[in-house]
Amino acid sequence: MSTAAHIVHTGLLTAIGIDTASCLESLKKGKTGIGKANLLQTHWANDLPVGEIGLTNRELAKHTGLSESHPRTALISAWAVQEALSPFQKMRKGLKCGFFSANTVGGMDITESVYHRIKKRSDELYPNEIKHHECGAVTEIVSNHFDIHDFVTTISTACSSSANSIMMAAQMIEENMLDLAIAGGADCLSRFTLNGFNTLMILDHEPCQPFDNNRRGLNLGEGAGYVILMNEKAMKQCDAQSICIVSGYANANDAFHQTASSPDGIGNMLAMSEAIKRAGILPEDIDYINLHGTGTANNDSSEGKAITTLFGNNVPKASSTKGFTGHTLGGCGGVEAVLSTLAIRDGLVFPNLRWQNQMEDVPWKPVTELQSNQRIKHVLSNSFGFGGNCSSLVFSKL
Amino acid sequence: MELYINGIGVLSAAGISSKESFPIEILEKEVSHLTCQEPNYLDYIPPMQLRRMSKAVRMGIGAVKLCLADASIQKPDALSVGTALGCLHDTENFLSKMVEQNEQMLSPTAFIQSTHNTVAGQIALLTGSNGHNLTFAHRGHSFEHALFNAKLYLNQHANETVLVGGIDELTETSLHLLKELNVYEKTDRKPSDMFIHSTNGSIAGEGSSFFAISRTPSFQSLKIERLHTFHTLDINQAKEEIKQFLALVPKPDTVILGINGDVRTQEFYDELMDHHFSTIGCAGFKHFCGEYPVAGSFAIAMAVWATRKEMPQGAWLARPSKSVKQIVVINHFLHHFSCWSLSASK
Incomplete structure (x- = not known):
């Protein structure tokens, strides 16, 4: 028997806030989190603005009860999981619980800081410092900390990673393989990813302008976003209320290029249309699209065209929230799932910051001012990445 | 499954x-x-x-x-x-x-x-x-x-x-x-x-x-009947999980074990062989492929081959099975364990 995967709570940590409520406040006020890197030690600090969480590893560790020697991705992940799970942590006894996380950097922030010693094969005790390098190790620090054991996994599909972890968690709830799932992902800033994206020449040296004709690229950000999914049994036991359900999901591959999207966004189009089909609705039922909208020439053009193809003259209200948070890579699907949930809960459409000029190859424009008191029943959230990985999720109010 | x-x-x-x-x-x-x-x-x-x-x-x-x-x-x-x-x-x-x-x-x-x-x-x-x-x-x-x-x-x-x-x-x-x-x-x-x-x-x-x-077999298929994975630092808990798994699956004629030459898990595998598999064919595989996080995938391929043609001769650790039809695979990499039940019967 199939059941719905209800989102009952969220946890969020980004450059615009330390929890769901403070991130929402910043979204409403139009307050961006993009600025100069203060904590990340990089040559590019003055040239490449980022969406940095203004908390040191020590502060993150103190709040979560983890050791500050852990990778930063584990610390920010634990912070957001703590917010999401804490109302139910004492009530979930006997429920089958899973943790579906995602990241792309693993413990790279530590590895890159000790790599010169690894390279020299120096005898100083580095193996312990790199033992959390794996993506899966970061997940397990968090699952062990919160005592989640029934199913724990890590997905790593570049920028679509955490949309996929939510998809898999929803499927396992629907099939009654689990009662409760914490699903999403996290990535911290690292020199590795900042320099990697910089060599691709797709980083904006100014705060990014997604879906603007004169966009120059993306800003990297760091963040963690998780949703708590429950079946009805878990909701009853935990006295939890459904905000919305994960009604649709799809994962497709663009099969065009390792890093670039196909000009017409074939993978994007497939992911969106299959997810809407899975939700049992029609494109015109979508009330808001949380765009992947990175701000690169390539992504926004492909995504924009795919949306035009799918929705025709009835493109729903759409915006990218990456102008607030930056592109949080493996975390963005989770972060934006939380924002989509808030759009449904509070009837909001978030503004696409810094939009000025109509794109030449896309006939519609994103929403540029906060819209409140909206009737938002179905939200489509897009996450597209390297390797042609394209995922879309649909969230619906019952 | x-x-x-x-x-x-x-x-x-x-x-x-x-x-x-x-x-x-x-x-x-x-x-x-x-x-x-x-x-x-x-x-x-x-x-x-x-x-x-x-x-x-x-x-x-x-x-x-x-x-x-x-x-x-x-x-x-x-x-x-x-x-x-x-x-x-x-x-x-x-x-x-x-x-x-x-x-x-x-x-x-x-x-x-x-x-x-x-x-x-x-x-x-x-x-x-x-x-x-x-x-x-x-x-x-x-x-x-x-x-x-x-x-x-x-x-x-x-x-x-x-x-x-x-x-x-x-x-x-x-x-x-x-x-x-x-x-x-x-x-x-x-x-x-x-x-x-x-x-x-x-x-x-x-x-x-x-x-x-x-979900549908071809002329040369091996059926995956059950897969159970668990993570534990406690070897006794691992034994208990495997005991429970074995109670749920058909009795195998052959077991493939992830013995890797590491002293920390040798006693665990010895006990499995003595307690659960003392009368059936036992095979190993990590001398072929070495130890790595997804080495279990080699064991599953070997199981497919064993039912399709024959178990590689160098794989047997004890009592080579006359016919390999019903297989259990038990593997680990560090603290991650997996148990498979595989069947050649259609």
């Missing part, structure tokens, strides 16, 4: 699979690690692309090509891949230059190919596969979780075929670090000795195995 394996493709240190043969070379000398053998890729990868591909990506594509041929299919409907460590070589390549050159004058190629999903992405590119495409990076369960995902996908797409694979590459640095962390033994040893005496750590390996998975 009711899934069928309708084709296999294997690249391993013991050789490369084909429709007629399964890799069975065992190195009879002392080695520091086992290196995956590779086919001539030029038959299906353009030379320009091949030159830029890391070993992890090449191994993935190579095993996929063998698997598609074995299953007689042109293009997979979906891909589900497990790789605990991802594209280590390209990751280190970029990292090394970034540190040495103080974040200056870097080239993007290695970075582009450093993400875990590079393998699945390149397979999609080369096979023109627009379908579902996932990559799991969850330590010693990466491959098993890729199979769980295939199950979830096939529940909603009943008539399709998913390619499920496990890939991990070994690099000079990862070998060094994993020896320092006592995952692998520091001194050289003979692979076949791992069943005779155990040491502090196993022998490192690498490889790539792919499987064509669907």
Whole structure:
């Protein structure tokens, strides 16, 4: 028997806030989190603005009860999981619980800081410092900390990673393989990813302008976003209320290029249309699209065209929230799932910051001012990445 | 679980699979690690692309090509891949230059190919596969979780075929670090000795195995009846989990065990052999492929071959089975355990 995967709570940590409520406040006020890197030690600090969480590893560790020697991705992940799970942590006894996380950097922030010693094969005790390098190790620090054991996994599909972890968690709830799932992902800033994206020449040296004709690229950000999914049994036991359900999901591959999207966004189009089909609705039922909208020439053009193809003259209200948070890579699907949930809960459409000029190859424009008191029943959230990985999720109010 | 394996493709240190043969070379000398053998890729990868591909990506594509041929299919409907460590070589390549050159004058190629999903992405590119495409990076369960995902996908797409694979590459640095962390033994040893005496750590390996998975059998299928995974630091809990698993599955005629020559798990496997499998055929596989996070995928391919043709002679540890029809596979990588029940009966 199939059941719905209800989102009952969220946890969020980004450059615009330390929890769901403070991130929402910043979204409403139009307050961006993009600025100069203060904590990340990089040559590019003055040239490449980022969406940095203004908390040191020590502060993150103190709040979560983890050791500050852990990778930063584990610390920010634990912070957001703590917010999401804490109302139910004492009530979930006997429920089958899973943790579906995602990241792309693993413990790279530590590895890159000790790599010169690894390279020299120096005898100083580095193996312990790199033992959390794996993506899966970061997940397990968090699952062990919160005592989640029934199913724990890590997905790593570049920028679509955490949309996929939510998809898999929803499927396992629907099939009654689990009662409760914490699903999403996290990535911290690292020199590795900042320099990697910089060599691709797709980083904006100014705060990014997604879906603007004169966009120059993306800003990297760091963040963690998780949703708590429950079946009805878990909701009853935990006295939890459904905000919305994960009604649709799809994962497709663009099969065009390792890093670039196909000009017409074939993978994007497939992911969106299959997810809407899975939700049992029609494109015109979508009330808001949380765009992947990175701000690169390539992504926004492909995504924009795919949306035009799918929705025709009835493109729903759409915006990218990456102008607030930056592109949080493996975390963005989770972060934006939380924002989509808030759009449904509070009837909001978030503004696409810094939009000025109509794109030449896309006939519609994103929403540029906060819209409140909206009737938002179905939200489509897009996450597209390297390797042609394209995922879309649909969230619906019952 | 009711899934069928309708084709296999294997690249391993013991050789490369084909429709007629399964890799069975065992190195009879002392080695520091086992290196995956590779086919001539030029038959299906353009030379320009091949030159830029890391070993992890090449191994993935190579095993996929063998698997598609074995299953007689042109293009997979979906891909589900497990790789605990991802594209280590390209990751280190970029990292090394970034540190040495103080974040200056870097080239993007290695970075582009450093993400875990590079393998699945390149397979999609080369096979023109627009379908579902996932990559799991969850330590010693990466491959098993890729199979769980295939199950979830096939529940909603009943008539399709998913390619499920496990890939991990070994690099000079990862070998060094994993020896320092006592995952692998520091001194050289003979692979076949791992069943005779155990040491502090196993022998490192690498490889790539792919499987064509669907809900309907073909003429040469092996059925996956049940898969159970668990993570524990407590060996007694592991024994208990396995006892419970064995109570739920048909009595096997053959067991394949992930004995890896590491003293820390030797007693665990000895006890399994004495208590649960004292009358049936017992086989090992890590002397063929070495120890790595997705080595369990080699064992599953070996099980397919054993039911289709025969168990490789060098695999038997005790009581070679006259006929291999009902198999249990028990494997571990560090603290991640997996138990499989496989059946050749239709």
